[in-house]
Amino acid sequence: MTATSAFFDRLAAACQDPRFSKVCGSVRFDIGDGDDLEQWLLVIDHGHMKVTRSAAPADTVIRVSVPVADAMARGEVNGLAAITRGEILVDGDLGLALRLGRLFPRASGSGDQTEQPTSSSTP
Template identity: 80%
Template sequence: MTATEAFFERLTVAGQDPRFSKVRGSVRFDIRDGDRLEQWLLAIDHGQMRVTRSAEPATTVIRVSARVADAMARGEVNGVAAIARGEIMVDGDLGLALRIGRLFSREPRLAQRRGVDSGT
């Protein structure tokens, strides 16, 4: 299981996040790994979260490489910084995309503790 798959599995198991009690919308993650495209849809309804593998339309679409998605899921890459570097493209509600960043791990990456840059 990839870090990205584990991330979505955690959201599925949790089913709810009180930090999103005033949020309603959907985010589709288009994750590209070479020629392969994996799509995950996160539907949020006042804190209730539902995750499916789906290509259906969403309020916000986040396009990202599998490498960056896995790094974000492991807490190694900051989403806002990745957007600024052009590693993540957002279509739709940017505010919702930024809020989604709260779902990713905030653990400092091992490379940072060692003073080494991973290049991401």
Template identity: 80%
Template sequence: MTATSAFFDRLTVAGEDPRFSNVCGSVRFDIRDGDQVEQWLLEIDHGRMRVSRSDGPATTVIRASAQVAEAMARGEVNGLAAITRGEILVDGDLNLALRIGRLFPRAPGPPEHDGPGER
């Protein structure tokens, strides 16, 4: 099983995320690996999430290579940074695409702080 498949499986099992209680929309992930395109459709209805393997219409379409998708699913790549580098293309609601980034794991890094001199 790939990290990408495991990521979508976790969303399927969870079924709901309270951070998305005010969100309604759909995101299709088009993940290219050579000539093959793997598609996942994430539908969100007030925090309830449904994942399917579908090429159906979506509010937002996120396109990425399999390599970038795998790195994101492992928490090694930040989605916003990948968008700015052109590694991820977004068609549709960019705000929804950015919110979806919260679902991906984050790589461990140095602890964040509030700012200079604050504790």
């Protein structure tokens, strides 16, 4: 099982997220490289979430490669940073896509913070 599949399985099992109580919309994730395409549809209705594998139309479509999707699912990549770098393409409601960042594990040590010292050694 990939990190992305495990992420969507956890989301499906949760069914509800109070942080999305005022959100309604659908997002399809098109995850792939080359000819291989995996599609997940997330429908949010006032915090209730339904996750299916579907190519159905959605309010927002997020296109991402397998390595970037897996890294996001593991909390290694920040979604907004990936959008900025062009690693994620969003078609539709960008605001909804950005809100979804709350669902992913936080990217620890991402961006400029990667090289911050963690010990007290000084020259």
